[in-house]
Amino acid sequence: MMEKIDQLIHAKWMITCEDENQILENHALAIKDKKIIDILPSDKAKTMYQATNTQEYNTHVITPGLINSHTHIAMNIFRGLADDLELMDWLNNHIWPAEGKWVSDELVYDASLLAMAEMIRSGTTCFNDMYFFLGATAKAAELAGMRAHIGMTVIDVPTAWAKTPDEYFAKGLEFYHQYKNHELITPTLAPHSTYTVSLDNLRKVNELSNEYGLKINIHLQEAPSEVEQSLAQYQKRPLQRLHDIGMVSPNLIAIHMTQINEDDMDILEATRPHLVHCPESNMKLVSGACPVENLHRHGINVALGTDGAASNNDLDMFGEMRTAAFLGKMTAHDPKAVCALHTLKMATLAGAKALGIDHLTGSLSVGKCADFIAINLEEIETQPLYHVVSQLVYATPRSQVTDVWVAGKQLLKNRELLTLDKKEIIKKAQVWGKKIKN
Amino acid sequence: MMEKIDQLIHAKWMITCEDENQILENHALAIKDKKIIDILPSDKAKTMYQATNTQEYNTHVITPGLINSHTHIAMNIFRGLADDLELMDWLNNHIWPAEGKWVSDELVYDASLLAMAEMIRSGTTCFNDMYFFLGATAKAAELAGMRAHIGMTVIDVPTAWAKTPDEYFAKGLEFYHQYKNHELITPTLAPHSTYTVSLDNLRKVNELSNEYGLKINIHLQEAPSEVEQSLAQYQKRPLQRLHDIGMVSPNLIAIHMTQINEDDMDILEATRPHLVHCPESNMKLVSGACPVENLHRHGINVALGTDGAASNNDLDMFGEMRTAAFLGKMTAHDPKAVCALHTLKMATLAGAKALGIDHLTGSLSVGKCADFIAINLEEIETQPLYHVVSQLVYATPRSQVTDVWVAGKQLLKNRELLTLDKKEIIKKAQVWGKKIKN
Numbered sequence: 001m002m003e004k005i006d007q008l009i010h011a012k013w014m015i016t017c018e019d020e021n022q023i024l025e026n027h028a029l030a031i032k033d034k035k036i037i038d039i040l041p042s043d044k045a046k047t048m049y050q051a052t053n054t055q056e057y058n059t060h061v062i063t064p065g066l067i068n069s070h071t072h073i074a075m076n077i078f079r080g081l082a083d084d085l086e087l088m089d090w091l092n093n094h095i096w097p098a099e100g101k102w103v104s105d106e107l108v109y110d111a112s113l114l115a116m117a118e119m120i121r122s123g124t125t126c127f128n129d130m131y132f133f134l135g136a137t138a139k140a141a142e143l144a145g146m147r148a149h150i151g152m153t154v155i156d157v158p159t160a161w162a163k164t165p166d167e168y169f170a171k172g173l174e175f176y177h178q179y180k181n182h183e184l185i186t187p188t189l190a191p192h193s194t195y196t197v198s199l200d201n202l203r204k205v206n207e208l209s210n211e212y213g214l215k216i217n218i219h220l221q222e223a224p225s226e227v228e229q230s231l232a233q234y235q236k237r238p239l240q241r242l243h244d245i246g247m248v249s250p251n252l253i254a255i256h257m258t259q260i261n262e263d264d265m266d267i268l269e270a271t272r273p274h275l276v277h278c279p280e281s282n283m284k285l286v287s288g289a290c291p292v293e294n295l296h297r298h299g300i301n302v303a304l305g306t307d308g309a310a311s312n313n314d315l316d317m318f319g320e321m322r323t324a325a326f327l328g329k330m331t332a333h334d335p336k337a338v339c340a341l342h343t344l345k346m347a348t349l350a351g352a353k354a355l356g357i358d359h360l361t362g363s364l365s366v367g368k369c370a371d372f373i374a375i376n377l378e379e380i381e382t383q384p385l386y387h388v389v390s391q392l393v394y395a396t397p398r399s400q401v402t403d404v405w406v407a408g409k410q411l412l413k414n415r416e417l418l419t420l421d422k423k424e425i426i427k428k429a430q431v432w433g434k435k436i437k438n
Numbered sequence: 439m440m441e442k443i444d445q446l447i448h449a450k451w452m453i454t455c456e457d458e459n460q461i462l463e464n465h466a467l468a469i470k471d472k473k474i475i476d477i478l479p480s481d482k483a484k485t486m487y488q489a490t491n492t493q494e495y496n497t498h499v500i501t502p503g504l505i506n507s508h509t510h511i512a513m514n515i516f517r518g519l520a521d522d523l524e525l526m527d528w529l530n531n532h533i534w535p536a537e538g539k540w541v542s543d544e545l546v547y548d549a550s551l552l553a554m555a556e557m558i559r560s561g562t563t564c565f566n567d568m569y570f571f572l573g574a575t576a577k578a579a580e581l582a583g584m585r586a587h588i589g590m591t592v593i594d595v596p597t598a599w600a601k602t603p604d605e606y607f608a609k610g611l612e613f614y615h616q617y618k619n620h621e622l623i624t625p626t627l628a629p630h631s632t633y634t635v636s637l638d639n640l641r642k643v644n645e646l647s648n649e650y651g652l653k654i655n656i657h658l659q660e661a662p663s664e665v666e667q668s669l670a671q672y673q674k675r676p677l678q679r680l681h682d683i684g685m686v687s688p689n690l691i692a693i694h695m696t697q698i699n700e701d702d703m704d705i706l707e708a709t710r711p712h713l714v715h716c717p718e719s720n721m722k723l724v725s726g727a728c729p730v731e732n733l734h735r736h737g738i739n740v741a742l743g744t745d746g747a748a749s750n751n752d753l754d755m756f757g758e759m760r761t762a763a764f765l766g767k768m769t770a771h772d773p774k775a776v777c778a779l780h781t782l783k784m785a786t787l788a789g790a791k792a793l794g795i796d797h798l799t800g801s802l803s804v805g806k807c808a809d810f811i812a813i814n815l816e817e818i819e820t821q822p823l824y825h826v827v828s829q830l831v832y833a834t835p836r837s838q839v840t841d842v843w844v845a846g847k848q849l850l851k852n853r854e855l856l857t858l859d860k861k862e863i864i865k866k867a868q869v870w871g872k873k874i875k876n
Contacts, residue, residue: 080828084777117818283764284832286773313832314819319757326721326761335724339522380555381752383864384871390518394722394751399837426821433822 006408007031008051010042011374013061013388017348017363022341023388029062031370034408039366057403059378061388063344064363065125065147065371065406066317067351069276070217070255070305072131073115074108077432079309087223087285095310102436103160108133110428112140117420118315120144122398123373125406128253128276128305128355130190130217132161134175138185145411145419147371149355151190151217152176154205156197165201169208176212184407186357188253193219194238195226199245206247215251215356218242221264222256223287243267250274253354255305256281258288265298274301274354277346279327280320281307292324293332296342303354304346318398321347325393340393374403444846445469446489448480449812451499451826455786455801460779461826467500469808472846477804495841497816499826501782502801503563503585503809503844504755505789507714508655508693508743510569511553512546515870517747525661525723533748540874541598546571548866550578555858556753558582560836561811563844566691566714566743566793568628568655570599572613576623583849583857585809587793589628589655590614592643594635603639607646614650622845624795626691631657632676633664637683644685653689653794656680659702660694661725681705688712691792693743694719696726703736712739712792715784717765718758719745730762731770734780741792742784756836759785763831778831812841 009029016022016039028045030038038045075095082094108131119127126147129137134150141148152172154165162168176187191197191205209216221227221238230238240263242248252273260268268275277290295302304324306315321343328338352362361371375392377383379400382391404412411419447467454460454477466483468476476483513533520532546569557565564585567575572588579586590610592603600606614625629635629643647654659665659676668676678701680686690711698706706713715728733740742762744753759781766776790800799809813830815821817838820829842850849857 077822079822079833080824083825083828083832084774086773090773114818114821121818280764283768284773286767286771289768309833313828314835316819316835319760322757323761323764326718329724330721330727333724335524335528335722336522378864380552380559380860380864381754383552383867384515384517384874385868386518386871386875387521390521390751394521395517395747397752397754397835397837399835422818426816426818429821433824436822437824 002048002050005030005032005037005049005051006053007370008045008049008054009057009062009372010045010055011057011060011062014039014364015061015063015344015389015392016365017064017345018365029364029370029372031408034369036364036366036368036370039364057374060374060376060402061392062364062372062374063392064348064361065373065404066123066347067303067355067362068119068124068127068305068315068317069253069303069351069354070278070307071115071127071129071315072308072310073127073129073315074103074111074131074137075308075310076115076118076315077107077111077429077436079313081310081436083313098436100160103132105133105136107432108136109140110432112137113144113420113425114429115309115315116140116144116146117417117422117425120146120404120411120417120420121401121415122316122318123375123401123404124315124317125371125373125404126351126355126361128188128217132159134172135178138175138179141185143419145184145406145409147184147361147406149186149188149215150175150179151188153190153192154197154201155192156201169204176214186355188215188217190217193226194241195229199241202242202247203245206245209251215253216247217253217255220254220257221259223285224259227259237264239264239267243271248273256287257290258282260291260295268295268300269298272300274303276303276305276354277324278305278307279323281311283323283327285311289327289331291331292328293334293337301350301353302346303351316398317347318396321393340387340389343393344389370408371406373401373405376400376402440486440488443468443470443475443487443489444491445808446483446487446492447495447500447810448483448493449495449498449500452477452802453499453501453782453827453830454803455502455783456803467802467808467810469846472807474802474804474806474808477802493841495812498812498814498840499830500802500810500812501830502786502799503811503842504561504785505741505793505800506557506562506565506743506753506755507691507741507789507792508716508745509553509565509567509753510746510748511565511567511753512541512549512569512575513746513748514553514556514753515545515549515867515874517751519748519874521751536874538598541570543571543574545870546574547578548870550575551582551858551863552867553747553753554578554582554584555855555860555863557584558842558849558855558858559839559853560754560756561813561839561842562753562755563809563811563842564789564793564799566626566655566789570597572610573616576613576617579623581857583622583844583847585622585799585844587624587626587653588613588617589626591628591630592635592639593630594639607642614652624793626653626655628655631664632679633667637679640680640685641683644683647689653691654685655691655693658692658695659697661723662697665697675702677702677705681709686711694725695728696720698729698733706733706738707736710738712741714741714743714792715762716743716745717761719749721761721765723749727765727769729769730766731772731775739788739791740784741789754836755785756834759831778828781831782827808846809844811839811843814838814840
């Protein structure tokens with residue numbers, strides 16, 4: 001008697017991103033109640049399971065959905081507004097004035113949909129965001145069907161979203177209580193940085209993290225100037241300051257971390273926070289480079305993120321993987337460093353670990369949610385094929401992502417968005433663009 | 439009375455890559471006898487020219503065709519065969535054995551078509567190649583309709599193509615005499631490097647360059663080890679050795695040049711050779727980084743190339759531009775360095791200058807050949823649009839190239855290859871892949 005299931009997904013290749021059975025050929029995913037209930041050879045699957053829906057990806061590789069571990073997705077609406085500038089010129093004279101004038105619930109909603117369309121079209125199923133008007137991003141994620149971690153931003157500077165730290169906390173907590181039990185949306189804490197949030201407010205963030213069991217995202221040791229200023233002002237590096245108030249733990253997601261000395265490494269090894277590497281943003285803004293291979297050797301988990309599209313300028317995790325591998329080799333002075341599989345894991349399982357959801361997603365594994373993507377490799381750009389992981393990381397353009405699934409629901413089918421209206425999103429982006437440009 | 443012409447090409451935007459009139463809106467290219475005979479506002483063009491064929495690119499930007507200034511295109515067939523390795527392990531234990539066993543007239547022809555399909559699909563109209571079985575590459579370029587500079591390889595090592603330096607010279611010259619008057623194919627000289635070609639043979643190359651007026655391509659100061667070995671063996675840096683035999687001149691195309699000290703810069707300023715930067719290959723193999731911004735300030739022309747797909751792993755000049763800008767900023771410690779327009783010019787006009795064909799191509803200019811590409815910007819990934827050059831370099835995926843023209847002939851139309859058979863090329867690549875893998 002065959003077992004009735006929802007989906008049977010056959011693929012020429014699968015990369016599980018688990019340590020064992022990394023690359024499978026002619027296998028199938030059996031999916032029931034949004035979860036992977038079996039991974040087995042296609043031949044056998046056809047005799048064991050009767051699926052409501054069967055898909056055959058005969059020239060494709062299936063991987064876990066990509067996890068973009070650091071974003072400011074609504075900034076897609078400002079992409080290309082100001083490039084080739086010093087960070088402070090860019091922020092003070094371009095981005096912050098534009099944000100101050102334009103950021104609103106409506107802008108964040110429309111811009112989030114634009115970003116989600118880009119993410120889904122390039123194989124990203126989950127993102128870890130920091131911005132304003134959290135409810136608008138959450139509403140967009142619900143429509144898109146994406147897995148979203150949304151940060152309760154705290155910053156000691158007034159914005160269109162909140163005027164005082166108290167207001168940031170209050171609005172953040174309101175969001176937390178609204179979404180704390182949501183299937184796909186997870187609130188997190190997101191103090192902007194140690195140079196824009198007071199120690200008192202950072203302590204308050206830490207208390208909330210302990211009280212509600214929330215992850216804390218923070219931009220940390222992004223560039224040499226940040227460390228120098230901290231040393232000048234507090235005679236301590238930013239990581240040390242956070243460690244002193246007990247914030248550095250596996251609950252901390254430290255973003256960027258291009259500056260790591262031996263003392264920092266000692267703290268990281270003792271406390272095990274998760275790091276997020278954003279290689280393209282770091283290169284474009286000349287911030288430095290996170291020493292990924294060295295961290296890997298020390299057993300520190302490093303995930304991958306694009307940062308906002310205003311400083312990247314895309315949300316393309318395929319491009320980000322390629323750059324992460326190239327920059328990782330360069331930083332380690334070793335062409336064997338940050339190999340293709342290591343890079344793919346940064347974009348999948350390491351992201352899930354950082355976000356604290358590796359029991360749910362990040363690899364193809366029985367019991368996890370059916371978050372996966374199919375990439376067609378029978379194209380000019382990816383033939384012939386010797387090593388599927390290598391081809392995926394070093395040669396495959398994001399446009400070869402054909403199908404995307406989150407929790408057993410299909411979001412992209414043969415490159416068509418199923419939950420979002422592409423034409424409408426472009427039209428709205430153009431309307432915003434015209435307003436902002438003037 | 440309206441003038442009869444062949445093509446009238448209207449576009450929403452044009453980036454000319456000339457110093458003046460860089461960005462034009464709602465303009466048209468008037469094309470007759472393969473050349474651009476006018477560039478003018480679309481409204482005016484419609485009253486002046488009667489074209490056999492009119493195209494409207496209403497949501498597109500038109501740029502000069504991209505020039506890939508350093509390739510080993512037939513190596514596409516070995517893409518992904520061996521990654522994440524030390525250069526010498528990669529060469530000695532993987533690439534050279536595979537080449538020794540498989541490279542032939544037939545392989546180079548099939549592999550060249552595969553590479554050309556990839557190049558055309560990503561907006562490259564001209565490439566500057568170094569490999570073996572030159573006739574096969576030329577035959578493929580004739581079929582594809584691409585502009586091809588093909589190097590007469592000289593190396594003091596036997597290969598499947600030639601056993602002795604004399605045989606390399608003889609086969610090269612045979613190729614030269616066959617193609618010297620070809621419209622789109624230009625023979626060049628291509629001694630592999632100063633560490634694989636004797637000084638006597640380099641002198642012979644130089645004589646041929648003077649006799650026939652040929653460009654000389656050479657891999658030069660690619661990595662620190664090359665310079666160290668030269669200093670140990672000859673007490674001179676490789677550039678100095680070439681300068682001593684009179685080879686460093688505007689006829690020289692020096693490829694890679696990641697190692698440049700003050701003495702080198704003095705030679706470069708005095709002799710004005712052209713350089714080719716291959717940022718992704720240099721990062722992946724941990725060779726170093728060409729100091730593009732510094733060279734630019736010294737007035738040295740630097741073009742852009744992908745290198746072979748076995749060490750990149752693609753022939754995507756859009757990705758290469760992005761990496762060139764990012765790495766250029768990082769190398770100069772300046773986020774303003776290697777701006778978007780500078781980068782686009784590296785991939786177009788600077789390439790044409792390096793190859794000695796800037797009177798024919800490399801910019802949209804009256805009198806030049808009609809080598810241009812159209813890129814659709816009305817996509818999720820490129821909306822809204824603030825600055826067209828920035829968007830093109832920092833955000834646009836190669837898949838948004840819709841149409842490609844070389845010398846007034848269309849090679850790609852709405853992403854369909856017009857001169858090449860995509861299915862047949864993929865099929866042949868798969869057959870080669872199976873043979874090579876076993």
